Each structure stands twice: as C-alpha cells, then as structure tokens.
Amino acid sequence: QVQLQESGPGLVKPSETLSLTCTVSGGSISPNYWSWIRRPPGKGLEWIGYIRYSGTTNYNPSLKSRATMSVDTSKNQFSLRLTSVTAADTAVYYCARLNYGSGTYYNWIDPWGQGTLVTVSS
C-alpha cells in the first residue's frame, strides 16, 4: 500500500524559504495528483495546493504566490517550497495523495503522511 513520508528542516528563520519533500513508497507517483496540507497550532487544516505527476499545479490563493510545488518522478518524490515565511507559517505540514473518482469530479485525500512540524522562528 502507498505510504508517504515528509522530510525537511523543522526550523526556518523568518523571511527565508521553507522546503519540504515527500517520498512516496509502495506505489508510483504517476499518474496521480499529490497535495500539501498544513495545520497551524490550535487551528484547522489548510489546503496548500496540488501537483499532478505531469507538473500541473493548483495553489491556494491565500498563499499569495509564495508556494511552489514540483515533482521528481525518477525519485518518486514531490516537493513544496514556501518563500518569505513568517510565524504564521508555523504548522504541521502533511503530504498526501489527491484521488479522483473514475469518470467523476469527486475527489478525496488519501493516504496522508504523518506530518512534520515546521516552526518559523529566529
């Protein structure tokens, strides 16, 4: 079964760039959609966006163009970069697969990684 594991620095300084990688095991990154979601402390989940194996992306406008996702099919990985971070970007970051129902627009997020806490602080 497909498993996902996030990796990256747990501490990032304000104004710098947050970089995370998600490694997919037990299945191929193609031909799927892959998402990043985050949960700030004490708050609800926030969808960051998705990337398709082909490179097509869709980002949450709330991030004001600070987010960039990429895919490395040779390594079965996908990544997130978030620039100009502030304390408001402190959160547990999850990577996950975005699934679409066959022949429909129904979609759901499964499976998820365990998440990685990223703290923005000097």
Place this chain on the structure above:
Amino acid sequence: DIQMTQSPSSLSASVGDRVTITCRASQSISNYLNWYQLRPGKAPKLLIYAASSLHNEVPSRFSGSGSGTDFTLTINSLQAEDFATYCCQQSHTAPFTFGQGTTLEI
C-alpha cells in the same frame, strides 16, 4: 472561498454512545464532502467521501449523510479508538477547504 463550519467544536461522550457531528457549507456543494479523523502523531485518516461513501476498511459504525449545504457524520457505538478530532472538507471547488474540526473527548 467556500467556508466550512463544524459544530460542535468539542464533544464529550462515553464508550458505547452514538454521536453526531454537523458540517455546514457557505454555499451548495452537492455531495462533494469528505470526513477525516485526526489523531496526534498519526497520519490523518479518510473516513467518508462523497458525503456518504465509506472508505475501505473504515468500520461500519461510521456513516455520513447530507447534500447541498448541510452534512452530518454519525458514529454509532463509540469505541475507545474513536476519541479523536474529526474534520470535514469540501471537494467541490478549489481551494478545497476544511472545517475547523470537532474534538471528541471521553
């Protein structure tokens, strides 16, 4: 963006109880509604998709219903492992948005 509002924000219950969590969308989303279970230190788990379809290997005590703007998640005969946080998510229109979560406490 479509706003998702869950109620209650927290709920106390006992093993064996039946509980219902409500999720309301700020506009009609047909049945493009998913439910997830979150537990500390664990990967979030999909429970229900398309408002009422039970995901693989999810116990049948979980059920979902609703359409349009109002949805419910019901858990029958609560088990100890069900005490967690539950979140709804609309998958109708990007950005896909989540409710703030309902924490189910013993």
